Amino acid sequence: MEEPMLADGNYLSVCAYDCPDSCGMVATCSEGRLVELEGRKDNPYTRGFICHKGRRWVRDLRGEDRLTSPxxxxxxxxxxxxxxxxxxxxxxxxxxxxxxxxxxxxxxxxxxxxxxxxxxxxxxxxxxxxxxxxxxxxxCGSEGKVGLARSYGTVGRDQPLAALESKSILLWGRNPAENSVHFLAIVHDARRKGALLGTIDVRATPTTAISDSAWIVRPGSDLTLALYLCHEAINLHGEPQAAHEGYDAFRDACLLVSAEDAQQATGLSAEALHALVGFVTNQSPLSIWTGTGLQRTRWGANLVHVIDTLGFLLGNHGVPGGGVWFDQGDDNLLPDDFATVPGAxxxxxxxxxxxxxxxxxxxxxxxxxxxxxxxxxxxxxxxxxxxxxxxxxxxxxxxxxxxxxxxxxxxxxxTTVFLERGDDYVMSYFHDLLQKTNKATEPPEGxxxxxxxxxxxxxxxxxxxxxxxxxxxxxxxENDPRLTPAGPGMWRLKDAPRIQGAFHFPSRVPDVLVEPGMLRLITVHVRDYINGIDPNQARVRVLPPVASVSRELAHERCLTEGQKVTLRNALGSLDVRIHLDKSIATQTIVLPQGVEGVNLLVAPGLTPDGNSCINDSWVLLEPAL
Ligand code: SF4
The missing domain is CATH 3.40.50.740 (Rossmann fold)
Structure with missing residues (x-):
């Protein structure tokens, strides 16, 4: 029997893309078809707007890429x-x-x-x-959670609206202007209340462009930088009041990292490093928001744990608007035995x-x-x-x-997409809302x-x-006692997860390896990208893909803007076109994620916790044949 057509009107839905914002949506349906998609105004994160990636479903549901037959x-x-x-x-x-x-x-x-x-x-x-x-x-994002969990045994932190209480916000490898626009709106509100925005990244981004201060560092130097900042935090704030297991060994390790070490690793000038120390120590509460890219390395969990330790040493943990964030688990609301089979x-x-x-x-x-x-x-x-x-x-x-x-x-x-299925739910891995989907449009026949x-x-x-x-x-x-209603088809966690108990210091500070003679290959999440599952980026992509390099590297290798070269390593090769970017570190190649072929060159290594170390990849740059 044919399903009855949906009545014309507005349906509440939620974007199910792999995106931290998990936007609440209002879908307008006419004659069974989606004609408009807007952000929910009563969702405190979405605030009435959605990004271009969500909005383009209006076109894509019936677009040229849609499959309609096995x-x-x-x-x-x-x-x-x-x-x-x-x-x-x-x-x-x-x-x-x-x-x-x-x-x-x-x-x-x-x-x-x-x-x-x-x-x-x-x-x-x-x-x-x-x-x-x-x-x-x-x-993608598991090492950061592993790192945060080492501090107190749990990943959860206060919800992201806590940034409104911050006096200083440091985005460390996080680029919300391109890939979490609703968090950017929160940051803007915090700035209107007087907060300062600082950004650490490996290249200039739309987020560094709007920051009060930005520090462009060499990829792979974050751990040295974080240890040096811990060193300064101990010098300026003194030792923690209570005794903490592991503190002495950690203090000894970070006191060995000097300003010169940090400068050499990051490529920052003495003045820039001094300004960064001032930024993290002068105005509290400071919230630090770590990004995905920096933890996609073999020692990503260690790095996020050390950054969290910086937050602790600065006295920001447990203070409204202070502390260190990554992402959180998004399936804690499902019962343990959900979709399981004992003995499998x-x-x-x-x-x-x-x-x-x-x-x-x-x-x-x-x-x-x-x-x-x-x-x-x-x-x-x-x-x-x-x-x-x-x-x-x-x-x-x-x-x-x-x-x-x-x-x-x-x-x-x-298959159908999320707008074509009702009675399902999305829990964000960044904020504290559970939202329910309604079927907002009929799927195409087939x-x-x-x-x-x-x-x-x-x-x-x-x-x-x-x-x-x-x-x-x-x-x-939706009946979970940990939730409270927050609007039609929307619930939030009654109690934001809070850190509690004793802080655990990092027990191991690893050396970060460098491959001599090779260039570090970094893949970054750009504005159009949705974790490899969306055809739009492929449609707008330029072939061969654009690889950004520093002007110094270009000068050294006699490379010019637009020149075709080949990136090669033991795994394979990829032809790219050179783009000169003065903000990028010398021994680095930056490619956008989602470029077809880029993962042919990406190292298949595992972190100690079994996750990917995508940004521990190295390539040679050769003239194109
Ligand atoms: S992709 Fe992200 S920001 Fe865009 S509509 Fe979906 S959840 Fe919102």
């Missing part, structure tokens, strides 16, 4: 097929893989390209089959080197399903993910557009909800329908 690869070409055939094919391929090598021969890869909580139910498919193979570890024996492969793990697996993966993610573009050493897909007998990608991963699979299934797709595959495999029962349980999330 596509099967036949003789090297994709051809449209019917849903029954596509779902049968998927179930048979999974069954065949399991028959040959057991349930771990089925890879179920979940990304974070859609933050609807209900999508977590999809993992019941591999779990009910016995566990399957899944990816673990983060490509999942084989986990590290996401940061997924391709190599798949290629080298003793027990081969013969059927792979990709949901909400694009690992053939996003994972380090993406070339190996593509190689795996070339040889995997069956691979299916669920997406709303033809991603890099979809293009490499044997089957592509077109498109199916990704939860229903996975459920239908499970039913074809003879599995029980736990998808429907878990979906019903999802509604309980």
């Amino acid at each position: 596509l099967a690869r036949r003789n090297g070409k994709f051809i449209p097929i019917g849903w029954d055939e596509a779902l049968d094919m998927t179930a048979q391929a999974i069954q065949s893989a399991i028959r040959h090598h057991g349930h771990q021969s089925f890879l179920f890869y979940e990304g974070s390209g859609n933050l609807l909580m209900g999508n977590k139910i999809q993992r019941l498919l591999p779990l009910m089959l016995g566990g399957g193979t899944m990816a673990t570890g983060s490509l 024996q999942t084989r986990f492969m590290p996401r940061p080197n997924l391709g190599a793990s798949l290629l080298e697996a003793e027990l081969p993966v013969e059927a792979a399903m990709f949901v909400r993610g694009n690992p053939a573009s996003q994972c380090p050493d993406a070339g190996k993910v593509l190689k795996f897909l070339e040889q995997c007998p069956f691979s299916v990608c669920l997406d709303w557009h033809m991603s890099v991963t979809a293009r490499a699979c044997t089957l592509v299934l077109p 498109v199916r909800d990704e939860l229903d797709i996975v459920r239908d595959v499970a039913l074809r495999l003879g599995l029980p329908d736990r998808f429907t029962t878990e979906r019903a349980r999802l509604a309980d999330v």
Whole structure:
């Protein structure tokens, strides 16, 4: 039976992009179609506006990139097929893989390209089959959480509106003018109340441009800088009043870092470094907001822990408007047993080197399903993910557009997006709001909800329908006693997470490695980027991609603006076009994230906690052939 068309009117929704802002949206629907999308005015973060990435859904829902039919690869070409055939094919391929090598021969890869909580139910498919193979570890923001958790045992900090109480705000590697515009609005309000804004980054950005003070430092120098600032904090503020385990060893380590060491590492002048010391010590409360890029290294957790220690030594912890922030966990509201299967024996492969793990697996993966993610573009050493897909007998990608991963699979299934699903929720990983989605528009004909797709595959495999029962349980999330209503379909945490207990000092201060003779490759999150799952950046991209280098490096290598060169390392090569940027450190190449091919050069290393160290990548720069 055909579903009745949605009535004309306004529907409340929430942006499910992998973005810290998690905007509340008002979607205007006419004749079953989305005609306008605005920010909710009663959401204290969204404040009535959304960014261009959210707004373009009005166009993209019916745009040229939208997939509207299952596509099967036949003789090297994709051809449209019917849903029954596509779902049968998927179930048979999974069954065949399991028959040959057991349930771990089925890879179920979940990304974070859609933050609807209900999508977590999809993992019941591999779990009910016995566990399957899944990816673990983060490509993005886990090291910072690990680092913050080392201080007090918990990640949670006060909600971001606390910045309104700050007298000084330091954005350390954070660029909200491009990728968290609603936090920028909070920062603007704090400045209107008299707060000073300082920024530390590895290049000039729209955020450094509007800051009262900005310090451009060499990539990889943050740890030395943070230790030196701790050194100055101890000199100026004295030792902590109470005894703290680990303090003496940490003090000895940071007192060894001199101003000269910090200057040499960062490239800052003596005056600039002095000004930075003044910025962090003169006007409290100081809030420090650490970014994602600086913690995407082998020692990212150590770095964020040392920055948090700086906040502690300056006396800013526990003071309204003071302290150190990163991100928080966004799934704490779901019950522990949500979408779980006791006894499941999942084989986990590290996401940061997924391709190599798949290629080298003793027990081969013969059927792979990709949901909400694009690992053939996003994972380090993406070339190996593509190689795996070339040889995997069956691979299916669920997406709303033809991603890099979809293009490499044997089957592509077109899915709905968040505006086309109601009764689901998004909890922000940055602020303290839980929001509910309403179905705001009908999906195009031929498109199916990704939860229903996975459920239908499970039913074809003879599995029980736990998808429907878990979906019903999802509604309980809004009745969680930790929440209080904050508006229609919106709740906030009653008590902001607070730090408590004894502060734990870093027990280890690592040396940061440098690869002599090579250039550090940094990939940065630019204005148009949404974690590798959106076609818009690809559409506007310039080929070959633009690599920014310093004028000094250009002079040294006789490079000119627009010149084509090749970046190369042991993993592969990428042709780029040179852009001269006087704000970038000498031995550095900066590329925007989402550039197709850039992750072919990115090191697949793991941090001690199993996360990615994407910014520990090094390349040689050679003349283009
Ligand atoms: S991408 Fe981020 S800022 Fe833009 S609408 Fe979505 S949640 Fe808001």
